[in-house]
Amino acid sequence: MxxxxxxxxxxxxxxxxxxxxxxxxxxxxxxxxxxxxxxxxxxxxxxxxxxxxxxxxxxxxxxxxxxxxxxxxxxxxxxxxxxxxxxxxxxxxxxxxxxxxxxxxxxxxxxxxxxxxxxxxxxxxxxxxxxxxxxxxxxxxxxxxxxxxxxxxxxxxxxxxxYPKAMKTKVKEVSLWTCVEFDRLGHPILSQRKQDGLFGGLWGPQLHEGQAPNPTGEQIFVGKVKYKLSHRSMTVHVFMSAKMTSEVGHNPSLVAMSVLDQKVIDLIKASEHVIPLLGQEG
Ligand code: SF4
CATH class of the missing domain: 1.10.1670.10 (Helix-hairpin-Helix base-excision DNA repair enzymes (C-terminal))
Known part of the structure; x- marks a missing residue:
């Protein structure tokens, strides 16, 4: 800094x-x-x-x-x-x-x-x-x-x-899911989070709260990412879209992302499913 x-x-x-x-x-x-x-x-x-x-x-x-x-x-x-x-x-x-x-x-x-x-x-x-x-x-x-x-x-x-008496921190379990789309250059579609929310101002795939849906033919389940904050223990069920989108994605190295969002993208990149999609890095 x-x-x-x-x-x-x-x-x-x-x-x-x-x-x-x-x-x-x-x-x-x-x-x-x-x-x-x-x-x-x-x-x-x-x-x-x-x-x-x-x-x-x-x-x-x-x-x-x-x-x-x-x-x-x-x-x-x-x-x-x-x-x-x-x-x-x-x-x-x-x-x-x-x-x-x-x-x-x-x-x-x-x-x-x-x-x-x-x-x-x-x-x-x-x-x-x-x-x-x-x-x-x-x-x-x-x-x-x-x-x-x-x-x-x-x-x-x-x-x-x-001394002092230990304070018990309540940790809330949060279940989330995301389905990441990629453009033809292999860049994920990311959006900037609201300034006043969790990871405010940072970029990431859209996260949805709740149980993950059953994968459709167009969604491939890739795995789970676990992430802990002081009061939250999050599990993200990560899917990727089987179809390439015509939207233009973002190069993750050029935008600010939280460690959780980076882990989601890294998990997909490391998975065998992504190989046909990520032909070229732009
Ligand atoms: S201030 Fe802390 S380290 Fe020092 S004697 Fe008291 S308890 Fe021990």
């Missing part, structure tokens, strides 16, 4: 499609779309509600930008601009819960704790140190209390993994 968009201006001048293509495979695509929106807003003149090309340094102004919530605003304000704002992320919540031996601290309680201990003259270093402590020492499992620099103040060190 940094090589492709070395400046805010370079991203603002780009299309959102190019930003999504560069972000491809990283997941959480709404972040890429918001980052692009942020770059365009920052580049606007202040008379038009923008920031004249400079990222604002105040916490409140940062919070007003697309894609920036309290955590990112505090991280940027403290790390980039040395302002005294305490970050709260999952790592810091775990360190706090163990230090205070609390099962279910609320976000407000964690923020209060982080604000209280913030080292005012080096807030960026402090925030990074605390996040790093959670990521490398006070880990969810295999906690390394024996090398922890704050073990003397820790109320939960006898049973660290008891």
């Amino acid at each position: 940094i090589e492709t968009f070395p400046t805010v201006q370079s991203m603002a001048d780009s299309t959102v499609d190019k930003v999504l293509k560069t972000w491809e495979g990283a997941g959480y695509y709404s972040r890429a779309r918001r980052l692009h929106a942020l770059s365009q807003l920052v580049m606007l003149p202040s008379a038009d509600g923008g920031f004249d090309g400079s990222l604002p340094s105040s916490y409140t102004a940062l919070l007003s930008l697309p894609g920036i919530g309290p955590y990112t605003a505090a991280a940027v304000a403290s790390i980039a601009f040395g302002q005294p704002f305490a970050c709260v992320d999952g790592n810091i919540k775990r360190v706090m819960a163990r230090q205070e031996a609390m099962m279910e601290p609320s976000t407000k309680e964690v923020q209060f704790w982080a604000d209280e201990y913030l080292v005012q003259d080096r807030p960026g270093d402090w925030n990074q140190a605390l996040m790093e402590l959670g990521a490398t020492v006070c880990r969810p499992q295999k906690t390394q209390c024996d090398r922890c620099p704050v073990q003397s103040s820790c109320k939960g060190k006898a049973t660290p993994t008891a």
